[in-house]
Amino acid sequence: MTQSIQVQGWCPTAWQPMRAQDGWIVRVRPHCAAVSAAQWRVLAVSALAHAHPQIELTRLGNVQLRGVGTAQLPVVRARLIEAGLVPADADADLAPAVHCTALYRRGDATHALARQLSQAAIEHLSPAALARAGLQALPSKFGLLVDDPARRMQSIGADLQLWVDQDAGYGLALGGTAQWHGFARAEEAVDAAVQLALWFARERMTTAPAPTRLRGLLAQRTPQVGAPLHAALMQRADPLLPGPHAAHGQVLGAPLGRIDAAAMQELARQLPADAELRVTPWRSLLLADRAITPLDAAHWITRPDDARLRVSACTGAPRCTQGLVAAQTLALALAGDVPRHRHLHVSGCAKFCALPAEASAVLCAGPDAGGKALLHISRGNAPRTPISSVAADRAPAEITRLLHDPYL
Structure with missing residues (x-):
């Protein structure tokens, strides 16, 4: 038996939420990755009063509430706008996302670049701005990114990536390629990014079906940037793991990217x-330039060797109508059995939602001939033919054995 899979193919915002099995998903895109303690309190109260009592962190550095009722959408949106988490203008909220590294100091070159790019995206790439130019709105999955000089965010799936390089110049890379362009001034890099986005907006409409990501056109055409082309990107630095970091502050991990809203409310209460x-x-x-202790280990990851860092999972059953298993519960149950330096992703269906680049094995649920759930395990983060399949009720013991297979 095969499972019918429905892929949404777009990303929600606060002004354009996404309907899910358990209610509406309302997404907040933090400006320059920053959310104040006061704003976290608003998110926590909103989750506790009007949504599921969790705050979700996405792989793109977004924050979202899940399970918001239809009648509560206007209330939630109004509170987020009042807190400065969401633009009061829907057009600004629907402009391409600008994801930003958390590793900057207020007022430094990276912070200034992110602010410039965010403003340029609203002014030139929002649906209204593109309509004035006779162009259709960019796909909601199209995004831009400002990275730190060490390029820790290279693996993030942004269409255009900008950063301040080690020599105080500026880099611009086209997502999905191993080439980048150098600029002397931030204004030049931002303008080039805007022109590339406009090029994509024009050119994608001449292709059927119209690609939703820049890399879909790059294989066919090469845009002219008008800047020196460099053949390879610098080596990517490792991400920051939970724990204290002298140069940046304290990193707090959220198990499976889900923050208990009450735990966040308590943490935010302790901060200015x-x-x-x-x-x-x-x-x-990242608790910038400060640290806080103690923290409840049930809700926060504060050590780099915490086994919960070795697993990830989609929403799964019962909150997702396509999820065949409780993916999050299963992932946490298996975390202690995942060997060090490996990462297991659990997917409730064949959509592979939230699949991270670092996954070394994937556990995917699918129906057997009688409609019962089977779990298929495969190597790497691009699941193809599974190396083994087990019934869901036999999963833990068999999967533990497979996870320790040196060839997985």
Whole structure:
């Protein structure tokens, strides 16, 4: 028996939420990755009062509430706007996302670049701005990114990536390629990024079906940037793991990227209202330039060797109508059996939602001939032919054995 899979193919915002099995998903895209303690309190209260009592962190460094009722959408949106988490203008909220590294100091070159790019995206690439130019809105999955000089966010799936390089110049890479362009000034790099996005907006409409990501056109055509082309990117640095970091502050991991809203409310209560808990793309928070202890280990990951860092999972059953197993519960149950330096992703269906680049094995649920759930395990983060399949009720013991297979 095969499972019918429905892929949404777009990303929600606060003004354009996504309907799921358990209610509406309302997504907040933090400006320059920064969310103050006061704003976290608003998110926590909103989750506890109007959604599931969790705050979700996405792989792109976004924050979202899940399970919001239809009648509560206007209330939630109004509170987020009042807190400065969401633009009051729907057009600004629907402009391409600008994801930003959490590793900057306020007012430095990286922070300034992110602010410039965010403003340019609203002014030139929002649906209204593109309509004035006779162009259709960019796909919601199209995104831009400002990285730190060490390029820790290279693996994030942004269409255009900008950064301040080690020589105080500026780099611009086209997502999915191993080439980048150098600029002397931030204004030049931002303008080039805007022009490339406009090129994509024009050119994608001449292709059927129209690609939703820049890399879909790059294989066929090469845009002209007008800057020196460099053949290879610098080596990617490792992400920051949970724990204290002298140069940046304290990193707090969230198990499976889910923050208990009550735990967040308590944490935010202990901090000054303007203290920043920046969102990272590794489903963690950076408490910039400070540290806090103690923290409840049931809700937070504070050590780099915590076994929960070795697993990830989609939403799964019962909150997703296509999930055949409780993916999150299963992932946490298996975490202690995942060997060090390996990563297991559990997917409730064949959509492989939330699949991270670092996955070394994937456990995917699918129906057997009688409609019961089977779990298929495969190597790497691009699941193809599974190396083994087990019934869901036999999963833990058999999967533990497979996870220790040196050839997995």
